[in-house]
Amino acid sequence: MAYFDAASAAPLHPVARQALLAALDDGWADPARLYREGRKARMLLDAAREAAAEAVGCRADELVFTPSGTRAVHTGVAGALAGRRRVGRHLIVSAVEHSSVLHSAEVFEAEGGSVTQVPVHRTGAVSPSGYAAALRTDTALAVLQSANHEVGTAQPVAEVAEVCRAAGVPLLVDAAQSLGWGPVEGGWSLLAASAHKWGGPSGVGLLVVRKRVRFAAQGPADERESGRAPGFENIPAVVAAVASLRAVRAEAAQESVRLRELTERIRARVPRLVPEVEVVGDPEHRLPGIVTFSCLYVDGETLLHELDREGFAVSSGSSCTSSTLTPSHVLKAMGVLSEGNVRVSLPPGTAEEDVERFLAVLPGVVAGVRDKLGAPAAETSAAPEPAVLVVDALGKRCPIPVIELAKAFPGVPVGGTVRVLSDDEAARLDIPAWCEMRGQEYVGEEPADGGTAYLVRRLD
Amino acid sequence: MAYFDAASAAPLHPVARQALLAALDDGWADPARLYREGRKARMLLDAAREAAAEAVGCRADELVFTPSGTRAVHTGVAGALAGRRRVGRHLIVSAVEHSSVLHSAEVFEAEGGSVTQVPVHRTGAVSPSGYAAALRTDTALAVLQSANHEVGTAQPVAEVAEVCRAAGVPLLVDAAQSLGWGPVEGGWSLLAASAHKWGGPSGVGLLVVRKRVRFAAQGPADERESGRAPGFENIPAVVAAVASLRAVRAEAAQESVRLRELTERIRARVPRLVPEVEVVGDPEHRLPGIVTFSCLYVDGETLLHELDREGFAVSSGSSCTSSTLTPSHVLKAMGVLSEGNVRVSLPPGTAEEDVERFLAVLPGVVAGVRDKLGAPAAETSAAPEPAVLVVDALGKRCPIPVIELAKAFPGVPVGGTVRVLSDDEAARLDIPAWCEMRGQEYVGEEPADGGTAYLVRRLD
Incomplete structure (x- = not known):
C-alpha cells in the first residue's frame, strides 16, 4: 500500500515509537506529585517543552501541550478573543482555514461576535492587503494558516503578521501542515499545531501564546499546563511527539527537496496523462509534499475506491466524499473545480517508484470511472445532436x-x-x-x- | 519503589501496553477516510467502543471517547446543563467531588447559574436525602461521584439516581475511581471516567450520555465522536484503554478481596502503631484499594518526602502539599483532620510485603517528622507550665x-x-x-x- 495522505495523518515516526515506549515506563505518573515517579514524569515533560519551544522558536513558558491540534486552535482562538474582549468582538479568518478555525468562528458569531472571511486568489493564497482591508478598530484577533491543508499553498504569514502588528492585532497561525518542515517566520502572536501531522502520535497538539498577548482561557481550567489545557498530561505521547518533531526537522532540508521533486512530477505529468484535469494550488509557494488536482466528469468517492483498490491511499475534497454533501470550502473559495478531486500528500520517505506507479495507473483509473458514468470522451468530436437548450x-x-x-x-x-x-x-x-x-x-x-x-x- | 498512588494514576497495564503497540501499527490513520488504513482504524475504534459500552453497561452509540476524564466531566456537565437550559439553571454537586466537577460548577456560577453543594457525613458519604433536599424545580443537573478519590468512600449512587429520576433530573456520575472495579449500578443518566485510573494510557476518558438525556455539546464541534469530542481520534490509546479495562475487570473480583484485606490491615494497624492518628473515610462502604489517615503534628510535605526516601509513593490532601495552600476540600467537607494527611491507594497486584514494610517504617518516619517540628511527645505528662492563655x-x-x-x-x-x-x-x-x-x-x-x-x- 502506498500511503499518500500524510496531510491527514502521518504514520508514526520510528523515533516517536521508540520515545513513546521509553516514556510509557518513565512518564506515566502524575507530574504534580512529589515522589520519584512524579518527579521523573515532570522532568520528561519539562524537557519535552523545552525541545518543542526550541523547534517552534518561542519560550518554554509560552508553550502548552493540548490533546490535539483541533483543541489547540479552539483554545487559542477562544482565549485570545476573550483576552481582548474590551477591544472589540471582531475576528478575521481566511476563507480557506481548517474546519477547526471555521467552527471556532461559527461559535463566536453565534455568541454575537462578527467574523470577516478574507478571500483567496485562485492559487489558494490570501493577500496581505486582504487582511489590511479586513482590519477594524474592534478587531480582537486575526487567524491565518501557514499553509493550506488541501492544496498545499503557502500563505504570506510574515507579511500578514506585519500588517496585524502595525494595527496592534494579534495573529494566530495554524501551523498544523508546516511545523514539521520548519519554524513559522514573522511576528505572529499565537501558534497552534498537531503532532500526528509530523509523525508524532495522536493525542498531542501544541498551543503557543506569546508573553505580550492578552489571553483568557475559557471554560473550566485546572492548574495543569498553565491553566490552558485541563486534564492529566499525556506525557508519553508528548515525549514521542517532540522526539518526532526533532527527527523530521533533522531530515527536513533534504527531504523537502526530494518530495518537492516528486510532487512536481505529478503536477507536470498528470495534465498530460489525464485529459480534462485541473491541477490546483500555487505551483511555487507550496508545501513540499502536497499536490492536488481535479478531474472533470469523475465522482470523487468512486475514484478514491478505485485508487485504494490499486493500492493508493489518497484524500479528496470532492463533495461526493463528504458526509455533508457540500464541496470542500477550500476549493470553493479558490473558485476551482471540485469534482473528481484528489489530494496527494506524500509522507517523508515516499519511494520514487510508488509515485511512478501512481502516475502509471491514474489514467486508466480515471478513464474507467468516466466510462462507468457515461462521461463524454475527451477531445472527440461527437456528431451534433439536435439542439438541447x-x-x-x-x-x-x-x-x-x-x-x-x-x-x-x-x-x-x-x-x-x-x-x-x-x-x-x-x-x-x-x-x-x-x-x-x-x-x-x-x-x-x-x-x-x-x-x-x-x-x-x-x-x- | 512501592507505588501506592494508584488513585492518581495507575501504571500502564501489560495488556494495555501490548494493545497500544499493536494499534500504533493499525490505528494511526484517519478513521473518516475511505482507504484501507482508514477502514482499519475505523474498525478498531468501533470495536473499542462496543467493548467499552459493554463494560459500562450502555449502548455503543451512547459512549464517546474524550482526551481525559477531566474533559469528559467538563463536556458532560456543560452539555447536560445546556441541554436543559429551558428547565432552569440550577446544578447540584456534592461537596467532595473531584476538582473537574467543582471547576465546571464555578464556570457555571460565573455565567449566572446557581449551584448547591450537598454536604457529606464525617465518613465522606452523601445522603440521598441531601440530594432530595437540594432538588428544585429549576434543577438542570445533579452530579455525584461513584466513590471518593481522596478517602475511598463509596457513594449511594443508585439511591441518589432514584431520587433524581423521581424528580426528572438527570444524574451525572463521575466514575473515575470505580469503573475498573465494576459497572456503576442504578439509573444514572450520564457517566464520566478516566482510563489512566484503571491502567490504561493517559489521553483517554469516556463520556456516556443516555439516549433519553437532552444534551447540547458546547464550544466548537466537528463530526468526530458524535460531535461531542472534537479533534482527531486517539485510536491507539483508546484501544489500549479498553483492553486494560477488560483486563482489570477480569481480575476485579479476586483482586478486590485481596486489596481490601491489605487496606484493612493499614486501617486497623496504623492507629495502634502511630499515636495521634485519625483514619478517615467509611470503613465498610469503600473502594478496595484506598485508605487515608491524618497524623497530628505532622507536615504533609515533609512526610511525603520521608516516605519517598523510604521507597513509598503516596499522596496527601494536606494543605502543606498543595500549591494553593488550602487544605483538601474533601477533608474539609468531612470535618476531619487534614494535617499530616496520607492517602495510600494500592494498584492491583500490590505485594503484601510492600504493605508490611510500609507499616514497619511508618511509625519511625512520623516520629522523625514530629521530632524535627518539636511536636509534643504523645501520652507524656509534661510538667505543667505557667498558665498560657x-x-x-x-x-x-x-x-x-x-x-x-x-x-x-x-x-x-x-x-x-x-x-x-x-x-x-x-x-x-x-x-x-x-x-x-x-x-x-x-x-x-x-x-x-x-x-x-x-x-x-x-x-x-
Whole structure:
C-alpha cells in the first residue's frame, strides 16, 4: 500500500515509537506529585517543552501541550478573543482555514461576535492587503494558516503578521501542515499545531501564546499546563511527539527537496496523462509534499475506491466524499473545480517508484470511472445532436450535472445558451469551473423549479 | 519503589501496553477516510467502543471517547446543563467531588447559574436525602461521584439516581475511581471516567450520555465522536484503554478481596502503631484499594518526602502539599483532620510485603517528622507550665499552630480556655479536629489582629 495522505495523518515516526515506549515506563505518573515517579514524569515533560519551544522558536513558558491540534486552535482562538474582549468582538479568518478555525468562528458569531472571511486568489493564497482591508478598530484577533491543508499553498504569514502588528492585532497561525518542515517566520502572536501531522502520535497538539498577548482561557481550567489545557498530561505521547518533531526537522532540508521533486512530477505529468484535469494550488509557494488536482466528469468517492483498490491511499475534497454533501470550502473559495478531486500528500520517505506507479495507473483509473458514468470522451468530436437548450439534472449528484452538460454541449450552436437545472450544491462550483476550463462563458445562475438553473453560453 | 498512588494514576497495564503497540501499527490513520488504513482504524475504534459500552453497561452509540476524564466531566456537565437550559439553571454537586466537577460548577456560577453543594457525613458519604433536599424545580443537573478519590468512600449512587429520576433530573456520575472495579449500578443518566485510573494510557476518558438525556455539546464541534469530542481520534490509546479495562475487570473480583484485606490491615494497624492518628473515610462502604489517615503534628510535605526516601509513593490532601495552600476540600467537607494527611491507594497486584514494610517504617518516619517540628511527645505528662492563655502562631504554617496549641495545653487549667492566634487557613480545620480527637471543647473562632483567634476549652 502506498500511503499518500500524510496531510491527514502521518504514520508514526520510528523515533516517536521508540520515545513513546521509553516514556510509557518513565512518564506515566502524575507530574504534580512529589515522589520519584512524579518527579521523573515532570522532568520528561519539562524537557519535552523545552525541545518543542526550541523547534517552534518561542519560550518554554509560552508553550502548552493540548490533546490535539483541533483543541489547540479552539483554545487559542477562544482565549485570545476573550483576552481582548474590551477591544472589540471582531475576528478575521481566511476563507480557506481548517474546519477547526471555521467552527471556532461559527461559535463566536453565534455568541454575537462578527467574523470577516478574507478571500483567496485562485492559487489558494490570501493577500496581505486582504487582511489590511479586513482590519477594524474592534478587531480582537486575526487567524491565518501557514499553509493550506488541501492544496498545499503557502500563505504570506510574515507579511500578514506585519500588517496585524502595525494595527496592534494579534495573529494566530495554524501551523498544523508546516511545523514539521520548519519554524513559522514573522511576528505572529499565537501558534497552534498537531503532532500526528509530523509523525508524532495522536493525542498531542501544541498551543503557543506569546508573553505580550492578552489571553483568557475559557471554560473550566485546572492548574495543569498553565491553566490552558485541563486534564492529566499525556506525557508519553508528548515525549514521542517532540522526539518526532526533532527527527523530521533533522531530515527536513533534504527531504523537502526530494518530495518537492516528486510532487512536481505529478503536477507536470498528470495534465498530460489525464485529459480534462485541473491541477490546483500555487505551483511555487507550496508545501513540499502536497499536490492536488481535479478531474472533470469523475465522482470523487468512486475514484478514491478505485485508487485504494490499486493500492493508493489518497484524500479528496470532492463533495461526493463528504458526509455533508457540500464541496470542500477550500476549493470553493479558490473558485476551482471540485469534482473528481484528489489530494496527494506524500509522507517523508515516499519511494520514487510508488509515485511512478501512481502516475502509471491514474489514467486508466480515471478513464474507467468516466466510462462507468457515461462521461463524454475527451477531445472527440461527437456528431451534433439536435439542439438541447435545457439539461435537466435535477435529483442527480455530482459529477452527473457536469457530465450531462458536456454531453449536451456539442448540440448547442455557437452563441447559443444552455440551461442546466440542478439541485446539487456542487454544481454551483463545478459548472463555472467547467466553463473556465473549456473556454466557454458562464452567464450566471437563477432560481428554477426544484433547484437552480445555471446558464452557459457557447463561445466556440 | 512501592507505588501506592494508584488513585492518581495507575501504571500502564501489560495488556494495555501490548494493545497500544499493536494499534500504533493499525490505528494511526484517519478513521473518516475511505482507504484501507482508514477502514482499519475505523474498525478498531468501533470495536473499542462496543467493548467499552459493554463494560459500562450502555449502548455503543451512547459512549464517546474524550482526551481525559477531566474533559469528559467538563463536556458532560456543560452539555447536560445546556441541554436543559429551558428547565432552569440550577446544578447540584456534592461537596467532595473531584476538582473537574467543582471547576465546571464555578464556570457555571460565573455565567449566572446557581449551584448547591450537598454536604457529606464525617465518613465522606452523601445522603440521598441531601440530594432530595437540594432538588428544585429549576434543577438542570445533579452530579455525584461513584466513590471518593481522596478517602475511598463509596457513594449511594443508585439511591441518589432514584431520587433524581423521581424528580426528572438527570444524574451525572463521575466514575473515575470505580469503573475498573465494576459497572456503576442504578439509573444514572450520564457517566464520566478516566482510563489512566484503571491502567490504561493517559489521553483517554469516556463520556456516556443516555439516549433519553437532552444534551447540547458546547464550544466548537466537528463530526468526530458524535460531535461531542472534537479533534482527531486517539485510536491507539483508546484501544489500549479498553483492553486494560477488560483486563482489570477480569481480575476485579479476586483482586478486590485481596486489596481490601491489605487496606484493612493499614486501617486497623496504623492507629495502634502511630499515636495521634485519625483514619478517615467509611470503613465498610469503600473502594478496595484506598485508605487515608491524618497524623497530628505532622507536615504533609515533609512526610511525603520521608516516605519517598523510604521507597513509598503516596499522596496527601494536606494543605502543606498543595500549591494553593488550602487544605483538601474533601477533608474539609468531612470535618476531619487534614494535617499530616496520607492517602495510600494500592494498584492491583500490590505485594503484601510492600504493605508490611510500609507499616514497619511508618511509625519511625512520623516520629522523625514530629521530632524535627518539636511536636509534643504523645501520652507524656509534661510538667505543667505557667498558665498560657494566648498561643501566638501568627505567620506560622500548618502544622505549627496545632503543635503550639498542644504544647501549651498542659498549662491550661481544666475549665480554662486557650486562644490560638493563626493566619493559616488550615488551622480552621485542624484545631476543631484536634479538639475532637483529644476530647476537648472547641468553642469557636473570632477575628483577631492579623488573623483569627480559635478558642479551645480544656475539659479534662
